Amino acid sequence: MNYNVDEKGYYGDFGGAFIPEMLYPNVEELRQNYLSITADPDFQKEFDELLKVYVGRPTPLYFAKRLSERYGTKIYLKREDLCHTGAHKVNNTIGQILLAQRLGKKRIIAETGAGQHGVATATVCALMGIECIVYMGELDIKRQAPNVARMKMLGAEVRPAQSGSKTLKDATNEAIRDWINNPVNTHYIIGSVVGPHPYPDMVARFQAVISEETKWQLQEAEGRDYPDHVIACVGGGSNAAGLYYHYLNDERVNIIAVEAAGKGIDSGESAATSALGKEGIIHGSKTLLMQTPDGQITEPYSISAGLDYPGVGPMHAHLFRSQRAEFISIPDQEAMDWGLTLSQMEGIIPAIETAHAFAALDVRKFGPEEIIVFNCSGRGDKDLDTYIDYFKL
């Protein structure tokens, strides 16, 4: 089976572009051009150069010695937390800003939940001197004040999404509406492997640098370029898509996706889409999403703002349905405990999103000769307030 996108924009049953006609010209322009633009040597040169000198790539593949000893297995961390702006998100925004420039766009819009993608977008807009508007749920603006300040400092305008539940899904709706209202001069930088085709594939390709580097780094460290397991947290799923990308069709590699169970799968306050979602349409993509029996999209919950999206990218929906990937879900408490464990055993304070992934070590057995690569997707600075409250630090 092929786990990459097909020529019609589908991953198995999932994907496509379920968009209103008003968006057709914008999305079609992107669909017709994204492959040729990104394949262009000039584009690649500029992209690689910026990833190197601006983002700080390649990020290290770090052998976590103490953690490996405790769990009796070989654990590597792909240090995306060391990227400029503190997470993998910037890989995608660098790619998309270069694409937007080549499409002649003069104005950038983005959605953000916790603010990480918003900051990564504001950063590349500052770098290129392009106008930047970030839509953020009114509730999230209150909860994530430091990231709002960072975006403003970077010169972006942060517009509150006041509709619906006033969180990420509504910020996404507002960004889409902005794009409908500004179809010619504006590019919409989506932050995850979600949205209408070609976004899921385009974002996955920009994040694929994560597994591209992992391959040669593992070759150097272990004499083989593939691990036995790749493990990442999944909200929309962009960091996971990046880590899985070059291993999707390599059946020697087991894929593990970790979702946020929130207060528990059956608590009514969860973001475990694979367990709770049904096939449907969200933000222009056919995928698994959390919804009422009547088809109204429900509000997810996780202590980590980056994982509380009511859907998953279509690639992940396909990995789940085809059983190519193992999906597990981790409640808030275990994720928070792992935030502390990773800090104290490896000296790395992870984002709470990232901490979810490590909890896979408690759920599942790994052999002593097995090699695991975790995506250490983001650093925990942004979550310090949550950690302080939770652990009474």
Place this chain on the structure above:
Amino acid sequence: MNRIDQKFKEDTKLLSIYFSAGHPELEDTVPILKQLQASGVDMVEIGLPFSDPLADGPTIQESSTQALRNGMNTEKLFEQLKNIRKQIDIPLILMGYFNPMMQFGIEKFCQRCEAVGIDGLIIPDLPVDVYHEEYKVLFDQHGLYNMFLITPQTPEERIRYIDEVSNGFIYMVSSASVTGAKNTFGSTQTDYFQRIQKMGLQTPTVVGFGISNADTYNAATRESQGAIIGSAFIKFLEQEGVARIPDFIKSIRA
């Protein structure tokens, strides 16, 4: 003959009204329909509320959210419309996003539409191609038309394609925008209306988005066969109530 086709034979300055089912009050659907027909409205789009209506502006989104809060859902709407054809004979169109229809079951949805006497559907996020490959046969079996949108940015070639595969009418979105009332149309709009009219399409065109008063209604119907009013009607309904609907319609046709 489908009631929509019949209507376009009779009249070429159609006034069509959109409202969100279940808003302002849950049980307002049938009283609103009766008032609209009695006021001389030619056609109605009944909005099936959705939590995330991304082609709509704030007025319709808020009415939709309120309708959901009032307890509106797909099953409830079909129950309300059960005997509607004993009272209403103008064309009735359901307008809604695709996800709630998918969850209801598309086949069952079409059956129920046919059973209550719905003439057609407008589903903004169901693309033309997907409709043709996967759903057209089913819609045809149940006598349902599916109307498509075009915008000022839609390339001519695509308009021709949509014209070819359309029945009922083509929904001309007046400008590059989400739904919402405007007071006037500028030359951009009138140029666009004229450009489309000159294309000589086989399918009638109806202008929607941004129509709010007699001026915009007249401007729209000068170059097309009809106009749809949504947000402005919903605002009126909130402020003035169901009983005063005839006043609103009179003001448009003034």
